[in-house]
Amino acid sequence: MTDPQSQGPPLSLQPLQQQARALFEDVVRLTSSRPGCHPVARDAAAWVATFGEPMRVAVAGEIKCGKSTLVNGLVGAEVALSVSDDAQDRAMEEAGNRAMATGQLETTYVLTELVHGSPPGLVVHHRDGTTRSAPLDALHELTVRRDPADATLKEIDRVVAVLHAPLLADFRLIDTPGFNSVYGHDAAASLNLLTSTECDRADAIVYTIGNEGLTGIGQEIAQRFVGGRGTTLTPMKAIGVMPRINEIWPSLVQERFRDPETDTDPFARARSEIDTLLTTGGGRGLFHTVVPVAGLMAEGAALAPDDDLVALSAFTAVDDAVLTRSLVMAMGPRRFAVHPGLPLDPAVRQRLLATFSPYGVWAGVRAARDRPSVPELRRILDERSGVAGLRDLVRNHFGARAGAVRVHDALQHLLRLNRNHRMRMPESHADRQVLVDVGERLDAFQRGHAIELRLIDVLGLYYRGEWRPRPAQTRDLLHLTGERGPALADRLGLPSDASPAELRTAAVALSARWAAASAGSGLAAGNAIATLQRACDEILHTLDGGTAAP
Numbered sequence: 001m002t003d004p005q006s007q008g009p010p011l012s013l014q015p016l017q018q019q020a021r022a023l024f025e026d027v028v029r030l031t032s033s034r035p036g037c038h039p040v041a042r043d044a045a046a047w048v049a050t051f052g053e054p055m056r057v058a059v060a061g062e063i064k065c066g067k068s069t070l071v072n073g074l075v076g077a078e079v080a081l082s083v084s085d086d087a088q089d090r091a092m093e094e095a096g097n098r099a100m101a102t103g104q105l106e107t108t109y110v111l112t113e114l115v116h117g118s119p120p121g122l123v124v125h126h127r128d129g130t131t132r133s134a135p136l137d138a139l140h141e142l143t144v145r146r147d148p149a150d151a152t153l154k155e156i157d158r159v160v161a162v163l164h165a166p167l168l169a170d171f172r173l174i175d176t177p178g179f180n181s182v183y184g185h186d187a188a189a190s191l192n193l194l195t196s197t198e199c200d201r202a203d204a205i206v207y208t209i210g211n212e213g214l215t216g217i218g219q220e221i222a223q224r225f226v227g228g229r230g231t232t233l234t235p236m237k238a239i240g241v242m243p244r245i246n247e248i249w250p251s252l253v254q255e256r257f258r259d260p261e262t263d264t265d266p267f268a269r270a271r272s273e274i275d276t277l278l279t280t281g282g283g284r285g286l287f288h289t290v291v292p293v294a295g296l297m298a299e300g301a302a303l304a305p306d307d308d309l310v311a312l313s314a315f316t317a318v319d320d321a322v323l324t325r326s327l328v329m330a331m332g333p334r335r336f337a338v339h340p341g342l343p344l345d346p347a348v349r350q351r352l353l354a355t356f357s358p359y360g361v362w363a364g365v366r367a368a369r370d371r372p373s374v375p376e377l378r379r380i381l382d383e384r385s386g387v388a389g390l391r392d393l394v395r396n397h398f399g400a401r402a403g404a405v406r407v408h409d410a411l412q413h414l415l416r417l418n419r420n421h422r423m424r425m426p427e428s429h430a431d432r433q434v435l436v437d438v439g440e441r442l443d444a445f446q447r448g449h450a451i452e453l454r455l456i457d458v459l460g461l462y463y464r465g466e467w468r469p470r471p472a473q474t475r476d477l478l479h480l481t482g483e484r485g486p487a488l489a490d491r492l493g494l495p496s497d498a499s500p501a502e503l504r505t506a507a508v509a510l511s512a513r514w515a516a517a518s519a520g521s522g523l524a525a526g527n528a529i530a531t532l533q534r535a536c537d538e539i540l541h542t543l544d545g546g547t548a549a550p
Contacts, residue, residue, distance in 0.1 A: 014403040016449060020410065021051040023445050027414070027438050036431030040418050040438060047410040054116070055171040055402040056201055057394055061208030066243035066295040070208060071175045073298030073387040074394075075114055075165050110143040111158040112175040116168035123160040136161065170395050174202065203402035204394055205238045209277075209290065211248055211270070234463040235483070236405075237398065240277070240290035241390060245270045246297055246359035250328040266359065267292050267386065285465070288483070291393065293386035297360035301381035304355050309374050311352060312364040314343040323365060327358040336361075360385075400486060407449075408456045415442050451538050454531040455481045467525045473517060476510060480535055488539060504543050511536035 027044040031037035061067050122134040124142060134142065142159050248266040256262040263269070270292035277290055300308070315323060326336045336342070336358070337350040352361050360381070367380045382388045422435040446453065459481050461467045462474075469477055478484055479493040489498045492506040514533045518526055 014400060016407050016452060017051050017403040019449075020407040020445070021048055023441060024048045024051070024410065024414070026441065030434055030438060034431045034434050036425060036429055037421075037434055037438075039421055040414065040435065043417055044414060047406075047414065050406060050410070051403075053172070054169065055203040055399055056174060057171045057204045057206060057398075058174040058176060058202040059206045059208065060176045062210065065208040065210050067208045068175060069295040069299050070206070070241060070243040070293065070387070071114070071173060073293070073295050073302055073382075073385065074391055075163070075167055075173060076299060076302030110156050111177065112139070112143050113158060113160045114165070114168055114173040114175070115160060115162055116165060116172075117162040118164050119162070120164060121162050123162065125157045125160065126155055127157045128155075134159075136163075167391065170399065171203075203237065203405070204398035206390075206394070207238055207240050207287065209240050209242050211242060211244055211273070234286065235288040236401075236459055236463050238287050239390070239393065239398070240274075240287040242270055242274070242290065242292045243295035245292045245386075246294035246357040249359035249362070253324060253328045266294070285463070288397070289393075291386060291390050293390055294357065294359060294363075295385070295387070296355075296357040297363065298382055298385035298387035300356040300360055300364075301378045301385065306374050308352060308355055309364070309377050311344060311348055312356075312361065312377070313368040313371075315361075315365040316369045318342060318365070320366075324362060327362055356381075401482075404452060405456060408453050411442060411446055411453070415439070415446070418442065451531065451535050455535060458528045458531050459483070461524060461528055467528055469517075469525075473513075476513065477532065480510065480532055488542070491539065500543060504540065507536050507539045507543065511540070 024044045024047050028041055028048065031041035031044065034041075059067055059071055120136055122136060122138060122142065124132050124134055126132075139159065139161060142156065245266045248269055249264065252262060252264040252266060252269060256264050274290040274292065278287070322341070326339045326342060329335055336353060337346045339349075342349065356364055363384055364377070364381055367377060367384070372380060418435055418439050422432060422439065425432045425435065458477070462469070462477060475493065480491050482491060484490050484493070487496065488503055489496050492498075492503060492510060494502060494506055498506070511533055514529050514536065518529045518533070521529060
């Protein structure tokens, strides 16, 4: 089996990527037969291939923060929910084999990539450059180190898992080794990964955080990737995720026994912690947002056999107070498993706890009271776990951003390469005029998409700390650049039902605010503000019935 770099159905590209791909294909056509243009032809062809690749999403974080369980939920839910009724039994059995190796010790020791393709299987890449194929059920032994003395896994550079999973047609998921490992080699491997091309190549990074927030080591590691090139952990491409908030629920319920006013929703408690993390905590300036999820619940929704989801309905007649107490009181899960007044065999109850977590069992039973079908119950649990929303955030927000960033980077690279190569070429060289023509085409494309491409530079300037606008300006900046949503109302900071007149009034006012801000600003800030003013003018042009202004 070969590593499928671009298997699966053709991607649906954003208009900007479609146009850039057509341009770069023209560049390849113009230069590929001209010996003097070889570097330009080679790099343009490489970018054409890149435009067609799924976005790369790296999952990173400290050990034992639920990282690999989160990967299962992200990918497995799509696999399970896409299966037809008559194929579910077989598909869920296969999905169990596809699950990322998770356990009570360190879960991911070797970098693992999940890609869309067929036939299913593994491609093992060794550090000496050799590769070999393996079945999917060998994933655990190839990625999890069980003995500190076992050096076998040090010989493996990465394992590529090839799956038929619709989600992976949109992005390629990379599960990295955890930081702060008890095995010193783990931390070094993961640190090297993030400081090398791997996470630099990633279009988005999902960074897992414990329920207590970023630990001291977590802050230290995270901050190492701010500054320098400054693009690894910034809100431009990084999402923080708390994937184990299901573990908060038992203590909240016990608090409520003492104080009836206590809110037992673990998501509400987590969001309070997240507000602190993003304002005064270690996550400030690192993440676009931080999302709370119940990872084990999502994994269960994705990969549990149908019988386990059906089993949840056996508890629908149990009094809610009895069910809740059996899940959270002294002895916790063991009490639920051995409780004499509950239905089902104790072994089944214990399996449900291990599969969904106590919170997941409680949420699943409540959902089952409405008598949904098994596929519908999977969907409900996936949605209520928070993973469905995370999946949409990665796909929609970062997916759209990734395409624009790729075009931006490709254009800058090829413009620079073409210019430098042309300047070294004698005036009389037969291929020089070809490079002149290529440069003119690239320049014309850049002018035609100037605002969209320059807004990426503005965001980079802000996220690197090279421009520090005032708080009100920061709010305007993040809306206008699309960080709070791509619709015109989002970009103007208005409700989604704002009228055209309200949109126009807001755009005029926003343009005036940026015009006033330009007075006395430095060169970098002045250029950024000028771009933001032009973005407002472009919105006004659109509202007045024109197409997007160049």
